[in-house]
Amino acid sequence: MTLVSNGGRSNAGLPQGSAASVRARAAPMTTCLPYRPESVAAARRFVVAKLLEWGLDDLADDASVIVSELATNSLRTGCRTRMLVGVRRPTERVVRILVGDGSRSLPVMVQAGPGATSGRGLAMVHRLTHGRWGVTLLPFGKVVHADLAVPAPVPR
Template sequence: MSEADILEVPMQHASTESRATLDTNSMSASTAAELPLPYLPESVAVTRRFVAAKLREWGLDELVDDAVVIVSELVTNSVETCCQTHMLVGIRRPTDRIVRLLAGDGSRSMPVMVQAGPDATSGRGLALVHRLAHGRWGVTPLPFGKVVHADLQGSKNVHFCRTREQARVLCELAPSPIVQQRARGVEFTTDCLTDHNGRTSAILRRRLMVQAGMSMVAVTIDDPEATKRVTEAIRAIRAVGPVDVQGFITEGADPRVVLTEINSRLAAGFLLAEEAGADLVRQAMNGLFRQPVDHRRLTYRSGTFLTKYVAVMSTEPRAIPGAL
C-alpha cells in the first residue's frame, strides 16, 4: 500500500474502541483531529505531514520540529506491533499553547524507556520522546490495547503573522512588542576562526534538534554560499578570533542565506568541529597568543554527527554527610 492509499483510509475504518480512546470526538475540529492508519511503515511519513499541517493551521509552527519527531517514534512503535486492525493517531489542543499527541494501537504491550548502549542501533525512541516532551508523556492501558501520549507547550505570547496588517494590530495590543523576521529552512551554526590578518575559516553544522536555544543534535555540512555570507559578515564587523554565526539556509527565498546572530566566542557545540577534523581550539589559542593560525588544519569532514544529552539529577536541597 502506498502513502496515497493510506491517505484515503476513511475515518469509519478505525475501530470504535480506538476512536473512543483518543477522546477527540468531544472537541471541535479547530482543537482536535485524528487519523486512522494501517500498521505499515509508510504510515510514519503520513503521520508527520498530518501533524505538521495541523500545527501550522493552529499557528504553532515552533512545535513542528519536535512534534514530528515524537509522532514518528510513537507510530513506529505502533507499526512494530503488527496488529491487524488500524491504529489511530490524534492531536489535541486543550489550551492555546499546549498540544497533546496521541497514538493508539491494539497491542497491550507497554512501551518501556531503556538506556540504550553506545553501540545499540535501536532503543532510544522513548528516551527521545521523554526529552522532547520534558517528561510529559504517558501510557493509558485499555482492554483492547493502549494509547501513548506526549505533551508539548508552545512559546507564550508568540504570534506568527501572515500579513503586515496582522503585525500592526498585534503591535498595538501587545506591550513592548518585539518584531522578528520569520525564516524557513535549514538552521545552521558556523564555528569560525579569524586571524589577525583577516582570514577566516568556517565550519558549518546543521542544527537537527534544538532545545531551549541549545543545539542537541547536529551534523557538519558543506555549503559554499553560506560560508561566503558568514565570512563576509565577519569581515564587515571586523571580528577577530573565535566567532559563532547562526542563520538559515532557505528554500526558494532571496537571499538564500539569512544570518540571525553573531557572537564573539566559541559555540557550545564546538566539539563537533573538532570531531570533524578541524583543530579549532589549538588554532584559537595560537591566535590568542599572536602565533600563526594554520588554516590548513581548520578543514573538516561533512556528515559528522554530534548528539548531546543534558540531565538534571536533583534540584532539592539536601544535607551532605560530614559537611558543616
Template sequence: MTLLSNVVRGDAVLQQGPAASVHRHAELATIRLPYRPESVGAARSFVRAKLREWGLDDLVDDAVVIVSELVTNAVRTGCQTRMLVGVRRPTDHTVRILVGDGSRSMPVMVQARPDATSGRGLAMVHRLTRGRWGVTPLPFGKVVHADLTTPAANPR
C-alpha cells in the same frame, strides 16, 4: 539497563469516531492508519499540517520526531487493525500527540548502550516533552500521548 514507563489514566484517551479517515472535534484531529512502515510518513504529514493550520510552526520539528517514534513503535506491535493518530489542544499552551494501537504491550524507555543501533526513541520523546508523556491502557490496546508546550508558554 534502566527501564521506565509512564502509565497514566485520564484524558489521554482517543475516542474512536465514525468510519471517516479524518475527523475533527473541538481542537482534536485524528487519522486512522494501517500498521505499515509508510504510515510513519503519513502521520508526520498529518501532524505537520495540523500544527501549521493552528499557527504552531515552532512545534513542528519536535512534533514530527515524536509522532514518528510513537507510530514506529505502534507499527512494530504487529496489530492487524488500524491505529489512530491524533493531535489536540487540551489547553492554549499545550499540544498533545496521541497514538492509539491494538496492543496491550506497554512502551518502555530503555537506556540504550552507546553502541546500540536502536532503543532511543522513547528517550527522545521523554527529552522533547520534558517527561510529559504517558500511556493509557485500554481493554483492547492503549493510547500513548506526548505533550508539547507552545512557545508562548515556555519560560524564558
C-alpha cells in the same frame, strides 16, 4: 485501567469531550493509518499540517520526531487492527500528540548503548516533552500520548 507516567494527564485517550477554553480552529483531529512503514511518514505529515493550521510552526520539528517514534513503536507491536494518530489542544498552552493501537503491550524506555541501532525513541520523546508523556490502557489496546508546551506569545 489507566497508566500515566511522567506528569501526563489520565484523560489522554483519543475520544475527547467538549473543551470550551480551546479555540474552535483548534479542533482535534484523528486519522486511522494502516500498519505499514510508510504510515510513519503519513503520521508526520498529518500532525505537522495540523500544527501549521494552528499557527504553531515552531513545534513542527519536535512534533515530527515524537509522532515518528510513537508510530514506529506502534508498528513494532505486531498488532494489525488499527493505528490511530491524533493531535489535540487540551489547553491553549499544550499540544497533545496521540498514537493508539490494538496492542496492550506497554512501551518501555530503555538505556540504549552507544552501538545500539534502536532503543532511543522513548528517551527522545521524554526529552522533547520534558517528561510529559504516558499511556492509557484500553480494553483492546492502548493510547500513548505526548504533550508539547506551546510557547507563550511574545508581547509586542
